[in-house]
Amino acid sequence: MIYGYAKVSMDGQSVAAQVAQLTDAGAVKVFQETASGATTDHRELARAIKALEAGDTLLVTRLDRLARSTRDL
16 A cells, blocks of 8 residues: 655645645555654654555655654654
8 A cells, every 4th residue: 555644844834735746646545744843753654654564655745754864764
């Protein structure tokens, strides 16, 4: 299965554009999150990772949506 993960900061941004890109790319379910990049508690990302099984794919629109740094990743 193909999952997507969309994240925006808390400053009034919308995940709609990311969700559209992810569904256009084939994501069946998109986990959506509004959270500061400075926080490391990303509950929806944790849910997305927990949902993954062997052979599944997790899509993001940009790598900075997945993690703030390689250390966080």
